[in-house]
Amino acid sequence: xxxxxxxxxxxLRASDIREILKITQRAEVISFxxxxxxxxxxxxxxxxxxxxxxxxxxxxxxxxxxxxxxxxPLRQKIAARIxxxxxxxASAEEVMITSGSQQALDxxxxxxxxxxxxxxCESPTYLAAISAFRAYQPEFIAVPTDDDGMIIEELGRILxxxxxxxxxxxxxxxxxxxxxxxxxxxxxRFIETVSRYGVxxxxxxxxxxxxxxxxxxxxxxxxxxxxxxxGTGTFSKTFCPGMRIGWLVAAPPVIxxxxxxxxxxxxxTSMRNQMEIDLFMDRFDFEGNLVRLTELYRQRRxxxxxxLETMMPAGVSFTRPQGGLFLWVTLPERIKAxxxxxxxxxxxxxxxxxxxFFPNGxxxxxxxxxxxxxxxxxxxxxxARLAAAIRSMxx
Amino acid sequence: xxxxxxxxxxxLRASDIREILKITQRAEVISFxxxxxxxxxxxxxxxxxxxxxxxxxxxxxxxxxxxxxxxxPLRQKIAARIxxxxxxxASAEEVMITSGSQQALDxxxxxxxxxxxxxxCESPTYLAAISAFRAYQPEFIAVPTDDDGMIIEELGRILxxxxxxxxxxxxxxxxxxxxxxxxxxxxxRFIETVSRYGVxxxxxxxxxxxxxxxxxxxxxxxxxxxxxxxGTGTFSKTFCPGMRIGWLVAAPPVIxxxxxxxxxxxxxTSMRNQMEIDLFMDRFDFEGNLVRLTELYRQRRxxxxxxLETMMPAGVSFTRPQGGLFLWVTLPERIKAxxxxxxxxxxxxxxxxxxxFFPNGxxxxxxxxxxxxxxxxxxxxxxARLAAAIRSMxx
Numbered sequence: 001x002x003x004x005x006x007x008x009x010x011x012l013r014a015s016d017i018r019e020i021l022k023i024t025q026r027a028e029v030i031s032f033x034x035x036x037x038x039x040x041x042x043x044x045x046x047x048x049x050x051x052x053x054x055x056x057x058x059x060x061x062x063x064x065x066x067x068x069x070x071x072x073p074l075r076q077k078i079a080a081r082i083x084x085x086x087x088x089x090a091s092a093e094e095v096m097i098t099s100g101s102q103q104a105l106d107x108x109x110x111x112x113x114x115x116x117x118x119x120x121c122e123s124p125t126y127l128a129a130i131s132a133f134r135a136y137q138p139e140f141i142a143v144p145t146d147d148d149g150m151i152i153e154e155l156g157r158i159l160x161x162x163x164x165x166x167x168x169x170x171x172x173x174x175x176x177x178x179x180x181x182x183x184x185x186x187x188x189r190f191i192e193t194v195s196r197y198g199v200x201x202x203x204x205x206x207x208x209x210x211x212x213x214x215x216x217x218x219x220x221x222x223x224x225x226x227x228x229x230x231g232t233g234t235f236s237k238t239f240c241p242g243m244r245i246g247w248l249v250a251a252p253p254v255i256x257x258x259x260x261x262x263x264x265x266x267x268x269t270s271m272r273n274q275m276e277i278d279l280f281m282d283r284f285d286f287e288g289n290l291v292r293l294t295e296l297y298r299q300r301r302x303x304x305x306x307x308l309e310t311m312m313p314a315g316v317s318f319t320r321p322q323g324g325l326f327l328w329v330t331l332p333e334r335i336k337a338x339x340x341x342x343x344x345x346x347x348x349x350x351x352x353x354x355x356x357f358f359p360n361g362x363x364x365x366x367x368x369x370x371x372x373x374x375x376x377x378x379x380x381x382x383x384a385r386l387a388a389a390i391r392s393m394x395x
Numbered sequence: 396x397x398x399x400x401x402x403x404x405x406x407l408r409a410s411d412i413r414e415i416l417k418i419t420q421r422a423e424v425i426s427f428x429x430x431x432x433x434x435x436x437x438x439x440x441x442x443x444x445x446x447x448x449x450x451x452x453x454x455x456x457x458x459x460x461x462x463x464x465x466x467x468p469l470r471q472k473i474a475a476r477i478x479x480x481x482x483x484x485a486s487a488e489e490v491m492i493t494s495g496s497q498q499a500l501d502x503x504x505x506x507x508x509x510x511x512x513x514x515x516c517e518s519p520t521y522l523a524a525i526s527a528f529r530a531y532q533p534e535f536i537a538v539p540t541d542d543d544g545m546i547i548e549e550l551g552r553i554l555x556x557x558x559x560x561x562x563x564x565x566x567x568x569x570x571x572x573x574x575x576x577x578x579x580x581x582x583x584r585f586i587e588t589v590s591r592y593g594v595x596x597x598x599x600x601x602x603x604x605x606x607x608x609x610x611x612x613x614x615x616x617x618x619x620x621x622x623x624x625x626g627t628g629t630f631s632k633t634f635c636p637g638m639r640i641g642w643l644v645a646a647p648p649v650i651x652x653x654x655x656x657x658x659x660x661x662x663x664t665s666m667r668n669q670m671e672i673d674l675f676m677d678r679f680d681f682e683g684n685l686v687r688l689t690e691l692y693r694q695r696r697x698x699x700x701x702x703l704e705t706m707m708p709a710g711v712s713f714t715r716p717q718g719g720l721f722l723w724v725t726l727p728e729r730i731k732a733x734x735x736x737x738x739x740x741x742x743x744x745x746x747x748x749x750x751x752f753f754p755n756g757x758x759x760x761x762x763x764x765x766x767x768x769x770x771x772x773x774x775x776x777x778x779a780r781l782a783a784a785i786r787s788m789x790x
Contacts, residue, residue: 002593003623004561005652006509006531012655036460044454051446059439063637065431099494099639099661106660110530114401115510131659135505136401166399198397228398242458244494244665257400260407264526265501265660266494270639273665 011134024350030382032369033350035176035325041293042240046284050276053283058275066271068262069255070097070247074278078233078247085209087222088231090249096258099269101206101234101246105132107261108167108202108230111254113138117166120158122150124328124357124366126176126204129169138166140359147319149182152189159197168194168201172220173208174324177357177368181322184217191223201229207324209238209290212298214322227251235277237325238290243273297325303376304369307383313391318369325372328354331365335393338364343389349382406529419745425777427764428745430571430720436688437635441679445671448678453670461666463657464650465492465642469673473628473642481603482617483626485644491653494664496601496629496641500527502656503562503597503625506649508533512561515553517545519723519752519761521571521599524564533561535754542714544577547584554592563589563596567615568603569719572752572763576717579612586618596624602719604633604685607693609717622646630672632720633685638668692720698771699764702778708786713764720767723749726760730788733759738784744777 024031054062069075075092082088098104105128113119113136121129123142130140141162144154149172159165170190172182182190194201203220221229227250234246248258262268280286301321308318308329315332331337337353344350354366371379419426449457464470470487477483493499500523508514508531516524518537525535536557539549544567554560565585567577577585589596598615616624622645629641643653657663675681696716703713703724710727726732732748739745749761766774 002621003507003595003649006505006507006512006561008509009506009652009655012652012659014655039455039459042455042458044450044458047454047458048447048450051450052443055439055443055446059442060434060437063437063439063442063635064434065631065636099664102662103660110401111404112398112401114403117401128659128662131655135656135659166401200398226397236460240458241460242665242667244661244663254398257404257407260404260409260526261530264407264497264523264530266498266639267523268639269494270637270665270668272637273668 008135008137011137012131023345029348029350030374030378030385031350032371032374032382033352034373035370036373037237037241038293038296038372041289041296043280043284043289046280047276050280050283054272054275054279062272062275064271066268066274068259068268070095070269071271071274071278074274077278077281079249082219082231082233082249085216086205086219088219088249089222093252094249094255096248096255096262097269097274098232098246098248098262099266100236100244101204101232102128102132104232104246104248105129105202105204106135107248107258107265109133109136110261111257112166112200117164118162120155120165120168121359122170122175124177124354124363125169125359126171127356129204130359133169142359147180149180149186150190152186152193155190156193159193159199165197165199168199169204170201170220171204173205173217174210174321176207176324177326177352177354178328179319179321179324179326181217187217187220188223191220191229194228195226198226198228203229203231205231206234206237210294210297210325211323212294212301221249227254230254238293239277239286243277245269245273245277297372300371300374300376300379301327303379304371304383307380311383311387313387316390325370327369327371329367329369331367331390333365335390336364337367340367340389340393343392344386347385347389349385349389351386403530403532406532407526418740424743424745425769425773425780426745427766427769427777428747429768430765431768432632432636433688433691433767436684436691438675438679438684441675442671445675445678449667449670449674457667457670459666461663461669463654463663465490465664466666466669466673469669472673472676474644477614477626477628477644480611481600481614483614483644484617488647489644489650491643491650491657492664492669493627493641493643493657494661495631495639496599496627497523497527499627499641499643500524500597500599501530502643502653502660504528504531505656506652507562507595512559513557515550515560515563516754517565517570519572519749519758520564520754521566522751524599525754528564537754542575544575544581545585547581547588550585551588554588554594560592560594563594564599565596565615566599568600568612569605569716571602571719572721572747572749573723574714574716574719574721576612582612582615583618586615586624589623590621593621594623598624598626600626601629601632605689605692605720606718607689607696616644622649625649633688634672634681638672640664640668640672692767695766695769695771695774696722698774699766699778702775706778706782708782711785720765722764722766724762724764726762726785728760730785731759732762735762735784735788738787739781742780742784744780744784746781
């Protein structure tokens with residue numbers, strides 16, 4: 001090939017999850033690898049009705065181009081929901097619709113990152129955020145993290161000694177990949193610390209509404225008095241991914257910049273899909289659907305945690321998430337997750353090795369398990385095979 | 396605001412079209428400013444039926460995440476259509492679905508452009524392509540262009556004397572903004588010339604299927620034996636924009652790179668929207684709908700050209716497009732289009748001044764007129780007011 005690609009292309013590589021998913025599409029595989037919602041609870045019958053209603057009531061508007069910012073009534077509903085659920089104060093003007101929240105990650109990279117700028121993130125962090133930001137050629141520093149969130153002393157030390165930190169990326173609720181949730185105290189100290197340095201923060205919250213137990217905690221954005229925190233969310237986990245509707249929430253001058261970026265990137269998000277979610281919320285029971293989904297995931301989390309507690313050999317630890325789709329397993333240091341995956345695939349069990357979730361790599365004994373997309377008996381069977389495979393690694 | 400944006404943000408500014416469209420949303424304005432398809436021919440009743448069928452037949456698959464490349468049967472249909480219509484030889488594996496073809500422009504900037512690289516384009520060119528590429532901080536060279544396309548001698552001279560040309564962007568069929576179509580001879584000499592230099596080409600063809608008269612010409616991609624040409628197209632103009640479905644077509648190693656870019660940018664395009672277009676093509680008369688649409692635009696083109704011929708004062712020239720949505724007016728040099736626009740807006744007529752379509756500006760006496768979204772009597776009335784405003788500029 002004679003054409004010459006941009007330098008950034010050298011750093012893009014196929015995601016491990018993607019390659020694994022290709023293997024695991026066979027029906028006999030028990031896959032803990034993806035991050036798919038449970039399709040059995042997609043509101044298929046209701047969507048049929050909503051599509052009909054929308055075409056009858058506003059077909060021509062729905063099928064035309066829309067404004068770049070998005071459909072005003074949906075922006076209002078999102079502003080109201082995040083206010084009510086996470087104490088995030090925002091008006092509709094502070095919300096921009098995105099084509100899924102992955103687009104919000106890409107746009108945030110575009111908005112803040114010049115080559116060589118530094119992004120801080122949790123250690124580990126969401127791997128597709130790493131991919132999104134990597135296109136803008138930053139350096140990553142993974143901030144040490146414990147069960148309560150980022151370790152603030154470490155964050156402060158890095159901010160004090162690193163000149164060009166442009167963005168801090170965090171997922172405080174039921175984090176992907178660990179399932180961990182930041183404590184209230186940690187959130188407060190985090191915003192205090194970043195405010196001292198005036199660094200932009202992207203708070204990603206795709207899973208926050210899927211809480212199995214305990215109190216919802218206020219978003220970090222709700223504690224921000226400097227306009228430093230940008231929020232993003234999505235309907236992919238609370239409704240269905242096929243709509244590709246997410247959002248960004250930020251101060252008006254920041255939203256203005258995002259709108260310019262979106263104009264160049266895809267003009268607008270499907271008006272029809274936006275209007276359908278809006279109409280669904282008006283005519284059907286969005287909250288009831290969310291309650292059913294959360295209950296299903298709670299049962300699956302229970303099944304996976306119980307199976308892990310019963311079956312895992314000594315030296316294996318794992319998180320017990322209070323919500324979301326994932327939990328995180330730490331193996332004894334001598335066991336490499338990628339080697340374990342090879343043995344598991346022979347037994348038709350799949351997961352994602354943890355290494356991909358560390359932007360600078362180097363952690364080989366961890367793995368991510370997804371429990372949202374498998375029935376309980378398959379979860380138990382899969383964990384049993386996983387435990388046997390771990391035991392076999394010592395022999 | 397204490398946060399620091401990336402350098403690229405300095406060069407992004409609100410599109411003139413966008414700002415004008417805000418003014419022109421009042422019903423009394425005769426707007427030739429936008430580029431909207433005629434909503435009266437959107438297949439609203441059929442889409443209602445398609446949505447129902449899809450939810451009944453494959454609701455859970457349609458509402459789930461899809462692969463990044465897109466829905467295989469739709470990729471096959473696109474490959475077959477562009478082969479049949481434009482002689483573009485491609486397999487489904489060489490087609491990637493995008494969220495509208497604007498996304499294809501953004502991804503192409505991301506794939507090829509480092510800061511300071513050079514993009515060649517027609518003079519004038521599509522303004523949202525300029526916005527998309529500008530995010531990657533290239534320099535633009537607008538290649539002189541006449542009624543038959545780029546002037547090949549000029550293209551050759553620029554390629555011979557400019558070291559870092561990474562991409563040539565062209566719209567050979569019913570170009571936005573001019574409505575002009577490249578001749579067969581110009582296409583052949585173009586591909587010969589770029590092949591000598593091994594530069595990547597993006598051939599954008601959103602309007603090619605909307606031909607009013609004359610023979611369809613083969614795509615430049617169909618003449619490319621080096622794998623240098625990447626094609627992009629969309630269903631926004633032949634079906635409806637609200638679906639947000641476009642595509643890229645390129646050699647497999649190039650599509651692989653685009654897939655990596657799309658994974659980081661939005662994971663996938665709405666599976667439901669892809670499946671609906673595919674199902675529409677199976678169950679309804681896509682071609683028949685396209686014929687009706689083309690006939691409507693032909694009548695509107697006729698109305699606009701006839702009105703311009705009758706009413707325009709001496710010294711005003713304009714293109715007579717054989718298809719597409721736009722024509723291009725050149726005023727006497729003493730008249731500035733932006734001043735004319737101010738007078739026209741007082742008379743409730745809107746258009747886009749041509750200056751925005753030149754990446755380096757400097758051409759002030761041109762304007763773009765859109766005829767797809769206005770009935771014939773309003774077109775005649777709007778042109779009459781435009782002609783009167785031009786006459787008034789001399790007094």
